[in-house]
Amino acid sequence: ASTSVKLNTGAEMPTVGLGTWKSKPGAVEHAVEFALKNGYKHIDTAAAYENEKEVGLGIKASGVPRESIFLTTKLNNPDQRNPAAALQASLEALQTPYLDLWLMHWPAPMTKDMKADKEYDWLTTWKDMEKLYQENPDKLKAIGVSNFSVKFLERLLKEAKVVPAVNQIELHPSCPQQELVDYCVSKGIVVTAYSPLGSDNSPLLTNPVVKKIADKYSVSPANVLISLQANRKSVTVLPKSVTNERILANAKIIDLTEEDISDLFAIDKTAHFRACHPGWTGFGSLGFPDCE
Numbered sequence: 001a002s003t004s005v006k007l008n009t010g011a012e013m014p015t016v017g018l019g020t021w022k023s024k025p026g027a028v029e030h031a032v033e034f035a036l037k038n039g040y041k042h043i044d045t046a047a048a049y050e051n052e053k054e055v056g057l058g059i060k061a062s063g064v065p066r067e068s069i070f071l072t073t074k075l076n077n078p079d080q081r082n083p084a085a086a087l088q089a090s091l092e093a094l095q096t097p098y099l100d101l102w103l104m105h106w107p108a109p110m111t112k113d114m115k116a117d118k119e120y121d122w123l124t125t126w127k128d129m130e131k132l133y134q135e136n137p138d139k140l141k142a143i144g145v146s147n148f149s150v151k152f153l154e155r156l157l158k159e160a161k162v163v164p165a166v167n168q169i170e171l172h173p174s175c176p177q178q179e180l181v182d183y184c185v186s187k188g189i190v191v192t193a194y195s196p197l198g199s200d201n202s203p204l205l206t207n208p209v210v211k212k213i214a215d216k217y218s219v220s221p222a223n224v225l226i227s228l229q230a231n232r233k234s235v236t237v238l239p240k241s242v243t244n245e246r247i248l249a250n251a252k253i254i255d256l257t258e259e260d261i262s263d264l265f266a267i268d269k270t271a272h273f274r275a276c277h278p279g280w281t282g283f284g285s286l287g288f289p290d291c292e
């Protein structure tokens, strides 16, 4: 696996980044500082995680120059009607003049009280994001999306002026999404894997297939799961941790064989444990319509 992947903007995105979903303020500042001091060059956050301020403080505390870091944040669903103000707020919270990547978090505009904003179209939001990107090259190095299925990407690409640089989606052996990954690659969209371990209390960490491959290479099950994503073409990966030893260990990527990879993806058939639906369906309970 290579240490970085080239975006359709020409910029390089480091293959492994520190995820910060569910990293609490207080813990995340230290995690970001520790990761950057120990070789990470890629940090992923989101307005919705409510930790951008601490992520910014961690970056400052690390002493690593901003230009050596690939920093991603995301537009929160209730801010889809006003992306310009949300961008400004994220830049201020992170104490940074620019973002390496800014993603639409979900194709799901919401009201301030977190209900489906059915009167609003996420495609309008994307057009606003494109405009912000084209008019503010000093603030936005790349734009992209997250939690987009093929259907949603098809609708976006039909009208887009800017092809998203990235689609960030859930990927792990119980959520391989190969068809979606192939589609993104065919359109020049890099895929970023979130929850590569299967998120909190993941049964994948004790799965016998994962353990067997981990033993073969004398690494941990987490290394195998993270490496699985890093070994896919045009895929970057965001292991989340606030624990020093794990942050260190998770950066180690190993090369897996074709057989290892097919064995890991075969887990899917027996060990589904989490919903894995990109697109509106992720918020299905809120009554969003499906994409037509």
Ligand code: A2P
Pocket: 019, 194, 195, 196, 197, 198, 199, 200, 201, 205, 220, 222, 223, 238, 239, 240, 241, 242, 243, 246, 247, 249, 250
């Ligand atoms: P913690 O942050 O307390 O270290 P994912 O990246 O799939 O979202 O998974 C994140 C979860 O996995 C968190 O609960 C995190 O705990 C835990 N985790 C992160 N790295 C490892 C590791 N190397 N071994 C075991 N658990 C890990």
